[in-house]
Amino acid sequence: MKPILFEKxxxxxxxxxxRDTVHDYIHVRHQLILDxxxxKEFQRLRRVKQLGTSQYTFHDAEHSRFSHSLGVYELARKICDRFVRNYPNEWDDSERLVTLCAALLHDIGHGPFSHTFEQIFGTDHEHFTTEIILDETTEVNAILRKVSPDFPNEVASVITKEYPNPQVVQLISSQIxxxxxxxxxxDAYNTGVTYGKFDLSRILRVIRPHKEGIAFQIQGMHAVEDYIVxxxxxYMxxxxxxxxxxMEVTLDRLLTRARDxxxxxxxxxxxxFLEPFFEENYSVKDYLRLDDHILMYAISVWVNSEDRYLSTLSKMFLNRQPLKSVEFDREHDAETVEYLRDLVDELFYDRKYFTMTNRSSDISYDYxxxxxxxxxxxxxxxxxxxxSEVSPIVRILSDNLHGNDRLYVxxxxxQTSLPAQQNLEIFDDVYYEFQKHIKNGKIN
Known part of the structure; x- marks a missing residue:
C-alpha cells in the first residue's frame, strides 16, 4: 500500500x-498532529513523569512523558524537512505522516513509574502503546482511522519494528x-547535569537516509562518538x-506488599483503579485510568494502613527515606548477600519486603x-x-555491560554508627554483625 501524503x-x-526548554519551539502544522x-490518551502523559523515581534524587526532574513525546515529534519533523531538502532521491516524503505519528505516539503506553510498575504487574509499555493505537475505543485510534482504515496498523508497525521501510523504523527506534x-x-537539562548535552545540531546536520536505513556522514563521526559517551x-x-x-526498590516492595x-x-x-492489576485481569481502558497521581494517592492512603509493613513502606516512599544499599559482586558475594538478608529477617522486618537486590546495567553501544x-x-x-570500527572510544564502550549490583536493606x-534510637539488644547484635561484612560501601 502506498504511504499517504499530508493533504493540503x-x-x-x-x-x-x-514553547520547549530543549527545542525552543515545537511546530505543529497539520490538524492530524494537533488532534x-x-x-485524552495523549493528554494523560502530562500526568506521567519521564524519569520516575529519579525526581527524588534530582529535584527538578519532574518533566513528563508528554513533553518528551512532543520533543521526539519535533526532531522527527526537523529530520524529515532536512531529508526533503537534501536527499529527495533517497527519501520518499510520503513517509512523513507515519513517521511523525509514530514519533509522537511512541511512548503513549507508559504507565505510572513505568518500569517499576511493569516489573510488579507484568505490563509492557510498548505492548500498551500498540494496543492504544489499535484499540477502536480510543480517541487516538479514531483520529488515525480518519487517514485510512489501515493507518493505525501502519503506525503500530513502526513501533513494533515491522514497518517495511527501515528508514522510518530506524528514525524511531535504533541506537541513535x-x-x-x-x-x-x-533529562540532562532537567536533572541539572551536563553529561547528556551532546552536539545535537551537528548530528541533525550529518544524518542522512540510504536504502538500508539511516546513516551519518563520516565528517560528523566525532559528534556521534560524543553522543555515545x-x-x-x-546512565552511570x-x-x-x-x-x-x-526509591524504585522501595516502591517495588511497597506494591508487592499491597498486591500480596x-x-x-x-x-x-x-x-x-489498581484492583484489575492486583487481579491480573486488566484492559486497555483500565490501563488508561492510571497515572502517577493515582499511584501517589494510593500510597498516601496506605500510610494509614493497619498493616505495619505496608504503612512503613508507604511512609518511607512518601518521605524519601528509601532502603539503602551496598554494592556487591554477583559472582563472589552471593552467599554473603543471602546471609545479610537473613540477618534483616531476624529483626522486626521481613526480608521479602525490606531487602532486595537490584542490578542496573547497560551496553552503551552494541554493533x-x-x-x-x-x-x-x-x-x-x-x-x-x-x-565502532573507526572510533577507539566507542570500541572501548562496545559490547560491555556497565553498571553494578546492589543490595538494598x-x-x-x-549507618556508620549504631543508631541512637535503637534500644533493642537484638538490633545491636545484627547491626554489628552486618557491619563486619561492609567496607567502603561494598560487601567484602
Whole structure:
C-alpha cells in the first residue's frame, strides 16, 4: 500500500507552536498532529513523569512523558524537512505522516513509574502503546482511522519494528534515534547535569537516509562518538543513581506488599483503579485510568494502613527515606548477600519486603544488536562503516555491560554508627554483625 501524503486540506490555517526548554519551539502544522496531541490518551502523559523515581534524587526532574513525546515529534519533523531538502532521491516524503505519528505516539503506553510498575504487574509499555493505537475505543485510534482504515496498523508497525521501510523504523527506534536524542538532552537539562548535552545540531546536520536505513556522514563521526559517551555518562551518573534505585526498590516492595495483601483479602483501604492489576485481569481502558497521581494517592492512603509493613513502606516512599544499599559482586558475594538478608529477617522486618537486590546495567553501544540497528557512517564515495570500527572510544564502550549490583536493606543497618534510637539488644547484635561484612560501601 502506498504511504499517504499530508493533504493540503490537512494543514492548519496558522501554525501552532509549543514553547520547549530543549527545542525552543515545537511546530505543529497539520490538524492530524494537533488532534492526536489533544486526545485524552495523549493528554494523560502530562500526568506521567519521564524519569520516575529519579525526581527524588534530582529535584527538578519532574518533566513528563508528554513533553518528551512532543520533543521526539519535533526532531522527527526537523529530520524529515532536512531529508526533503537534501536527499529527495533517497527519501520518499510520503513517509512523513507515519513517521511523525509514530514519533509522537511512541511512548503513549507508559504507565505510572513505568518500569517499576511493569516489573510488579507484568505490563509492557510498548505492548500498551500498540494496543492504544489499535484499540477502536480510543480517541487516538479514531483520529488515525480518519487517514485510512489501515493507518493505525501502519503506525503500530513502526513501533513494533515491522514497518517495511527501515528508514522510518530506524528514525524511531535504533541506537541513535529521535527518542534517545530527545531524552538525553531533556533529562540532562532537567536533572541539572551536563553529561547528556551532546552536539545535537551537528548530528541533525550529518544524518542522512540510504536504502538500508539511516546513516551519518563520516565528517560528523566525532559528534556521534560524543553522543555515545554522553549516553554512557547519563546512565552511570543519572539513570543508575543508587538513591533513585533505592526509591524504585522501595516502591517495588511497597506494591508487592499491597498486591500480596489484596490477594489474601487483607488490603485496606483498596484502590479501585489498581484492583484489575492486583487481579491480573486488566484492559486497555483500565490501563488508561492510571497515572502517577493515582499511584501517589494510593500510597498516601496506605500510610494509614493497619498493616505495619505496608504503612512503613508507604511512609518511607512518601518521605524519601528509601532502603539503602551496598554494592556487591554477583559472582563472589552471593552467599554473603543471602546471609545479610537473613540477618534483616531476624529483626522486626521481613526480608521479602525490606531487602532486595537490584542490578542496573547497560551496553552503551552494541554493533551486533539486531533489535536496534547499528550506527553506520558513510564516506563521500558511499562506502559504509560501523562507528565502532573507526572510533577507539566507542570500541572501548562496545559490547560491555556497565553498571553494578546492589543490595538494598533498611537504612539504619548501613549507618556508620549504631543508631541512637535503637534500644533493642537484638538490633545491636545484627547491626554489628552486618557491619563486619561492609567496607567502603561494598560487601567484602
Amino acid at each position: 486540506a490537512d494543514r492548519l490555517d496558522s501554525e501552532i507552536v509549543f 492526536l496531541i489533544d486526545s 534515534d529521535v527518542d534517545r536524542m530527545d531524552y538525553l538532552q531533556r 554522553r549516553r554512557y555518562q547519563m 551518573q543519572v539513570y543508575f543513581h543508587p538513591v533513585s534505585r533505592g 495483601l489484596y490477594q489474601t483479602g487483607q488490603l485496606s483501604p483498596a484502590v479501585p 551486533s544488536l539486531k533489535e536496534k540497528a547499528p550506527i553506520t557512517l558513510m564516506h563521500e564515495n558511499g562506502q559504509m562503516v560501523d562507528l 533498611p537504612r539504619e543497618l548501613l
